[in-house]
Amino acid sequence: MRKRYSAADLSVFTREEASRFAPPGSDPQQDVTLAWELLYRLEPELYDRLATAERLHPDVVAWLPRGLHRIAEVGAGTGRLTMELLERGQQLVAVEPAMPLRRILRRKLAAADRTHRTQVIPGFFDRLPLPDDFADFVVACSAFTPSAGHGGAAGLAEMERVCRPGGCVAIVWPNHLDWLSDHGYRYVSFPGPMSVEFASYQEAVELAKIFYPKAADEVRRRGSRTIRFEVAGLNPPRDLAFKVLTK
Ligand SMILES: C[S@@+](CC[C@H](N)C(=O)[O-])C[C@H]1O[C@@H](n2cnc3c(N)ncnc32)[C@H](O)[C@@H]1O
Numbered sequence: 001m002r003k004r005y006s007a008a009d010l011s012v013f014t015r016e017e018a019s020r021f022a023p024p025g026s027d028p029q030q031d032v033t034l035a036w037e038l039l040y041r042l043e044p045e046l047y048d049r050l051a052t053a054e055r056l057h058p059d060v061v062a063w064l065p066r067g068l069h070r071i072a073e074v075g076a077g078t079g080r081l082t083m084e085l086l087e088r089g090q091q092l093v094a095v096e097p098a099m100p101l102r103r104i105l106r107r108k109l110a111a112a113d114r115t116h117r118t119q120v121i122p123g124f125f126d127r128l129p130l131p132d133d134f135a136d137f138v139v140a141c142s143a144f145t146p147s148a149g150h151g152g153a154a155g156l157a158e159m160e161r162v163c164r165p166g167g168c169v170a171i172v173w174p175n176h177l178d179w180l181s182d183h184g185y186r187y188v189s190f191p192g193p194m195s196v197e198f199a200s201y202q203e204a205v206e207l208a209k210i211f212y213p214k215a216a217d218e219v220r221r222r223g224s225r226t227i228r229f230e231v232a233g234l235n236p237p238r239d240l241a242f243k244v245l246t247k
Pocket of ligand 1: 096
């Protein structure tokens with residue numbers, strides 16, 4: 001990923017995106033987080049193939065609350081979590097800054113015939129285009145980090161602002177547990193072996209080369225379309241952090 005894009009690609013960002021992801025002097029060959037932001041905009045279908053293979057633990061999905069009035073998801077991407085939320089609320093708003101990912105998510109929602117009670121809108125953690133106390137459940141999956149461009153304290157405060165009193169804010173597949181704990185979040189993790197499940201062995205070889213280069217030889221050697229998350233060098237998507245708001 002570090003070598004995939006160059007500084008010339010940064011022109012794909014809108015001004016709002018550049019102000020969060022690419023301050024002056026940024027170089028995607030030195031900053032892998034920035035390279036991911038370019039992936040979402042330059043090769044969204046490639047990203048979607050990866051996200052489809054990296055499925056959430058079934059108990060994470062089972063944990064998600066049901067019978068909700070409104071749900072807001074931030075950083076929805078191409079819908080790995082969104083599609084699991086559809087039956088859990090009367091109304092769902094998916095906020096996603098990258099236009100090419102919004103397009104794929106809208107396509108999936110249309111195919112599932114769920115466009116009537118879902119909205120896919122642009123926006124960022126630190127300035128959510130939603131009113132106070134809007135949703136019962138406000139959630140992000142593999143999107144929120146403590147860094148300002150990807151959420152930070154301002155982003156967490158925004159998620160809590162749009163969550164109604166008694167509602168729940170959840171960060172699925174979190175990566176900074178101590179930081180979230182310091183902000184009053186409880187942690188849940190579900191056990192069991194987990195593998196990335198590609199559609200075919202050919203896809204496993206192709207995508208491992210790009211996304212898990214250290215595991216690419218192992219994928220070829222095993223000749224399988226699946227690869228353990230640990231072998232891929234990733235924490236498995238088996239956990240979440242959440243807070244029930246008492247405001
Ligand atoms: C790894 S993807 C995860 C997407 C999706 N939630 C999933 O689980 O497949 C990270 C997502 O966070 C979004 N994102 C990055 N920075 C953001 C920000 N400041 N505000 C909102 N979303 C952001 C990206 O556009 C991308 O869709």
